[in-house]
Amino acid sequence: MSNSVVTYSPAYTLVPTYECFNRCSYCNFRVDPGQDQWLTLKSARQKLTQLQNSGVIEILILSGEVHPHSSRRQVWFEHIYALCELALSMGFLPHTNAGPLSFDEMARLRQVNVSMGLMVEQTTPQLLETVHRHAPSKLPGLRLEQLDWAGQLRIPFTTGLLLGLGEIEDDWVEALGAIARLHARYGHIQEVILQPHSPGQRQAETGASFSPDQLIQAIHLARAHLPSDVTIQIPPNLVNAEQLRACLTAGARDLGGIGPMDEVNPDYPHPTAADLAIAIGSKWTLQPRLPVYPHHENWLGGQVRSRVAHWRQQLPVPSPII
Numbered sequence: 617m618s619n620s621v622v623t624y625s626p627a628y629t630l631v632p633t634y635e636c637f638n639r640c641s642y643c644n645f646r647v648d649p650g651q652d653q654w655l656t657l658k659s660a661r662q663k664l665t666q667l668q669n670s671g672v673i674e675i676l677i678l679s680g681e682v683h684p685h686s687s688r689r690q691v692w693f694e695h696i697y698a699l700c701e702l703a704l705s706m707g708f709l710p711h712t713n714a715g716p717l718s719f720d721e722m723a724r725l726r727q728v729n730v731s732m733g734l735m736v737e738q739t740t741p742q743l744l745e746t747v748h749r750h751a752p753s754k755l756p757g758l759r760l761e762q763l764d765w766a767g768q769l770r771i772p773f774t775t776g777l778l779l780g781l782g783e784i785e786d787d788w789v790e791a792l793g794a795i796a797r798l799h800a801r802y803g804h805i806q807e808v809i810l811q812p813h814s815p816g817q818r819q820a821e822t823g824a825s826f827s828p829d830q831l832i833q834a835i836h837l838a839r840a841h842l843p844s845d846v847t848i849q850i851p852p853n854l855v856n857a858e859q860l861r862a863c864l865t866a867g868a869r870d871l872g873g874i875g876p877m878d879e880v881n882p883d884y885p886h887p888t889a890a891d892l893a894i895a896i897g898s899k900w901t902l903q904p905r906l907p908v909y910p911h912h913e914n915w916l917g918g919q920v921r922s923r924v925a926h927w928r929q930q931l932p933v934p935s936p937i938i
């Protein structure tokens with residue numbers, strides 16, 4: 617593939633529930649447990665029916681977390697599984713990001729997902745005393761273990777760093793190094809997202825916006841510390857057009873799932889693919905991609921793999937790398 621190609625995934629996000637037992641101080645997503653009506657299968661089916669033949673390929677299942685020891689955990693998990701099954705049965709390609717999972721949960725979701733994701737965010741334990749002091753799921757070791765398990769299970773995986781939480785540049789290098797070591801062992805990391813903290817209206821503690829200059833520096837560092845077959849992704853709704861082009865020049869090559877709404881940063885709507893094609897300028901070519909890269913397709917089983925083959929035929933998309 618030409619080095620001037622920039623990819624994105626035509627996507628729609630389904631949120632099984634916004635409830636989350638963690639309380640990250642910068643979160644603009646969560647509600648307290650019990651304060652949310654979970655997405656029903658009926659509503660999900662209605663939405664997915666509207667999306668058929670709309671160009672959407674990926675269904676991102678993005679969920680708040682029910683505590684692993686809660687009596688509601690099993691119901692929550694089965695609901696996520698059922699949503700993935702539904703999306704798959706209607707022709708879409710599911711990608712789940714539902715926080716840390718047990719090994720068995722991850723193995724089951726593998727059967728109905730083409731790829732999965734979990735942000736490492738940062739590996740420095742210092743954040744457990746600040747923004748993550750009420751977020752047991754943000755233990756760095758727990759999150760790296762998830763990447764390890766995904767590798768063992770041969771799950772194509774997306775991870776990333778959340779930047780601007782109070783960490784220093786050395787912390788980025790440490791987190792990138794940890795991701796690179798796991799990828800060297802398993803070869804399963806498709807993309808590393810570099811997500812600048814962008815304050816929203818709902819977060820408990822307002823922090824400063826992460827500066828675009830620092831984001832460029834983070835991309836340079838990521839490109840230097842990650843293997844060349846790991847794509848660097850940035851969220852295009854959190855930068856302006858000039859900054860976006862600077863990010864591409866620094867080494868970013870993917871813009872992630874593009875849909876009508878960014879559920880994680882609801883104050884920053886996604887541009888359309890047409891807007892993005894203009895914003896990146898004539899030096900770059902925007903191309904849609906599937907949520908699984910071609911070199912990982914033979915990891916997938918049965919029904920999932922045949923769905924991917926169907927899309928690959930309809931939309932021949934080369935691997936967005938290097």
Ligand code: SF4
Pocket residue numbers: 636637638639640643644645646679680681715751753
């Ligand atoms: S950032 Fe994620 S883990 Fe933290 S409170 Fe929000 S939804 Fe929960």
